[in-house]
Amino acid sequence: MSEASFLSQVDCDLLVIGSGAGGLSTAITARKAGLDVVVVEKEACFGGTTAYSGGVLWIPGNPHAKRNGVRDSREAARAYLQNETGAFFDAAAVDAFLDAGPEMVAFFERETEVKFVPTLYPDYHPDARGGADVGRSILAAPYDIRRLGADMARLRPPLQTITFMGMMFNSSNADLKHFFNATKSLRSAAYVAGRLIRHLKEMLVYRRGVQVTSGNALAARLARSALDLGIPIHTGCPARELLTAHGRVSGAIVRGAQGDLRISARRGVVLACGGFSHDLERIRKAYPHLQRGGSHLSPVPAGNTGDGARMAEQAGGTVAIRYKSPAAWMPVSRVPLGGGRFGVFPHLLDRYKPGVIGVTSDGRRFTNEANSYHDVGVAMIEACRGKKETAMWLVCDQATIGKYGLGYAKPAPMPLGPLLRKGYLVKGRTLEELAQKAGIDAAALRETVRDYNQGAARGEDPQFGRGATSFNRYLGDPANQPNPCVAPIGKGPYYALKVVMGDLGTFDGITTSARGEVLRDDGAAIPGLYAVGNDRASIMGGNYPGAGITLGPIMTFGYITGRHIAGLDGQGSMRDAA
Numbered sequence: 001m002s003e004a005s006f007l008s009q010v011d012c013d014l015l016v017i018g019s020g021a022g023g024l025s026t027a028i029t030a031r032k033a034g035l036d037v038v039v040v041e042k043e044a045c046f047g048g049t050t051a052y053s054g055g056v057l058w059i060p061g062n063p064h065a066k067r068n069g070v071r072d073s074r075e076a077a078r079a080y081l082q083n084e085t086g087a088f089f090d091a092a093a094v095d096a097f098l099d100a101g102p103e104m105v106a107f108f109e110r111e112t113e114v115k116f117v118p119t120l121y122p123d124y125h126p127d128a129r130g131g132a133d134v135g136r137s138i139l140a141a142p143y144d145i146r147r148l149g150a151d152m153a154r155l156r157p158p159l160q161t162i163t164f165m166g167m168m169f170n171s172s173n174a175d176l177k178h179f180f181n182a183t184k185s186l187r188s189a190a191y192v193a194g195r196l197i198r199h200l201k202e203m204l205v206y207r208r209g210v211q212v213t214s215g216n217a218l219a220a221r222l223a224r225s226a227l228d229l230g231i232p233i234h235t236g237c238p239a240r241e242l243l244t245a246h247g248r249v250s251g252a253i254v255r256g257a258q259g260d261l262r263i264s265a266r267r268g269v270v271l272a273c274g275g276f277s278h279d280l281e282r283i284r285k286a287y288p289h290l291q292r293g294g295s296h297l298s299p300v301p302a303g304n305t306g307d308g309a310r311m312a313e314q315a316g317g318t319v320a321i322r323y324k325s326p327a328a329w330m331p332v333s334r335v336p337l338g339g340g341r342f343g344v345f346p347h348l349l350d351r352y353k354p355g356v357i358g359v360t361s362d363g364r365r366f367t368n369e370a371n372s373y374h375d376v377g378v379a380m381i382e383a384c385r386g387k388k389e390t391a392m393w394l395v396c397d398q399a400t401i402g403k404y405g406l407g408y409a410k411p412a413p414m415p416l417g418p419l420l421r422k423g424y425l426v427k428g429r430t431l432e433e434l435a436q437k438a439g440i441d442a443a444a445l446r447e448t449v450r451d452y453n454q455g456a457a458r459g460e461d462p463q464f465g466r467g468a469t470s471f472n473r474y475l476g477d478p479a480n481q482p483n484p485c486v487a488p489i490g491k492g493p494y495y496a497l498k499v500v501m502g503d504l505g506t507f508d509g510i511t512t513s514a515r516g517e518v519l520r521d522d523g524a525a526i527p528g529l530y531a532v533g534n535d536r537a538s539i540m541g542g543n544y545p546g547a548g549i550t551l552g553p554i555m556t557f558g559y560i561t562g563r564h565i566a567g568l569d570g571q572g573s574m575r576d577a578a
């Protein structure tokens with residue numbers, strides 16, 4: 001039971017609503033600057049979507065890139081963002097992000113438990129003006145969550161569908177390579193065996209994996225840092241409405257286990273509720289595929305129901321649907337988990353692999369499948385214009401599924417039978433049989449595979465240019481030459497898997513200043529009210545330039561907003577203030 005449940009009135013300097021990366025980075029920064037901070041969290045566990053994420057942050061000019069001698073410049077990153085965001089380029093916010101990003105990383109690594117490691121991720125459009133082949137994306141370092149002590153039980157577990165028996169993979173490619181090579185290399189087999197044995201021991205003792213990676217490590221590291229600073233994180237305490245006094249937002253009413261609590265906050269309130277992925281009314285208006293009557297499946301935790309946006313509107317703030325892509329699209333599949341439950345699987349890896357293609361029910365390819373999840377999502381919405389359903393089928397042959405798996409289906413020797421019986425996968429001895437079972441146009445699929453195979457035999461994809469960029473190739477199979485993303489579809493049997501639209505979080509959101517002040521229609525700041533994380537409109541203009549473009553800005557603006565509220569704008573080092 002949380003501590004707050006015994007109180008009916010709490011006083012603090014700053015109330016932060018939501019315990020993801022947005023809320024906790026703001027809370028930690030403000031606390032380090034001397035404010036008395038309280039965090040309330042709606043769900044029984046802290047961490048939000050952040051704990052489900054890959055834990056990658058896009059921070060051009062980050063200290064790790066500098067130490068590793070990566071050649072990059074602020075000008076190049078700015079030109080890239082200008083190109084990516086087009087008409088939505090917000091110079092003040094982009095400049096604030098580029099200036100404070102590296103400083104934010106240095107601050108957290110120096111002053112808190114939050115640590116990062118470099119990655120080899122290219123930008124998602126590395127060939128565009130200002131794009132980079134490496135250096136801008138960093139990853140939360142793995143973490144032993146036993147360091148949370150009793151609070152370990154309150155950390156949101158990782159997204160079930162992307163673990164293997166509860167074990168997490170690292171978002172860096174190195175970890176996954178061993179798993180894909182386990183049947184071919186002794187070294188990889190030994191690595192995998194070691195990881196599995198350690199994990200099974202953890203499950204026996206703690207009933208969950210305790211060596212966590214990616215976003216789970218980021219959420220745990222942020223929570224440890226907040227708790228070390230004496231910031232209470234009151235879980236199971238949803239904020240219901242904002243309080244105002246003397247023309248400013250002065251706190252909130254929060255539901256606790258024993259009834260409503262009144263939390264008064266002298267400096268104001270930060271909305272960090274993680275966006276509106278599960279606000280059905282708002283997404284029905286905002287998402288083009290829902291307007292056409294189709295479906296949407298979000299892996300974002302169900303508690304992200306747009307409470308921040310609603311509270312901001314009630315206080316006079318604006319929430320505009322302005323971007324062509326109001327959310328970060330993620331093609332997903334619906335995984336039957338047994339007992340009537342299902343999970344949402346984000347297709348982060350399979351689309352890039354040689355021998356896997358994506359077709360609509362017309363049996364036609366429609367895009368470069370090795371583009372980013374967001375770009376494939378945009379293309380899926382476009383390709384299914386005029387249809388009720390927005391969906392694609394991933395198709396491959398027996399050898400390919402055995403080698404790389406497909407969606408939730410793991411590579412050989414893991415059996416495919418259970419997923420075939422539950423209808424997750426469809427199998428056909430011939431392409432015609434596969435198409436007929438899946439509801440795909442059979443003649444068109446046969447033609448598509450014939451045409452694709454002609455180029456693929458030479459390692460080329462003349463239609464969509466798969467494998468053309470360093471990003472395409474990064475998640476392909478480097479052993480597959482000359483093109484890590486292209487191989488012919490060979491002998492049957494064949495497999496197909498239905499993929500629908502999902503999201504990683506919303507891009508549209510509350511209108512704020514660069515510093516995070518919630519703005520009215522007329523551009524005036526609402527005194528005492530701030531928004532961070534996905535509650536605040538993204539600076540990416542509805543585009544997805546690279547790995548970590550939500551969490552990078554989220555933690556950077558958390559840092560900027562925390563400093564602003566503490567009165568440190570324009571002042572140098574946080575070390576002096578702490």
Ligand SMILES: Cc1cc2nc3c(=O)[nH]c(=O)nc-3n(C[C@H](O)[C@H](O)[C@H](O)COP(=O)(O)OP(=O)(O)OC[C@H]3O[C@@H](n4cnc5c(N)ncnc54)[C@H](O)[C@@H]3O)c2cc1C
Nearest residue numbers: 018020022042048049050054056239274533534548550551
């Ligand atoms: C599978 C997956 C992988 C991803 N990988 C990456 C990645 O590697 N890099 C990247 O940049 N982005 C990634 N994302 C997106 C990223 O996780 C989110 O953009 C980010 O975590 C959002 O942070 P946040 O703090 O805004 O929200 P959240 O982390 O969702 O936190 C919001 C919190 O607010 C709480 N809350 C809601 N309403 C209330 C209320 N009324 N009162 C109190 N609390 C409330 C919620 O319960 C939640 O805990 C990924 C997303 C997914 C699903």
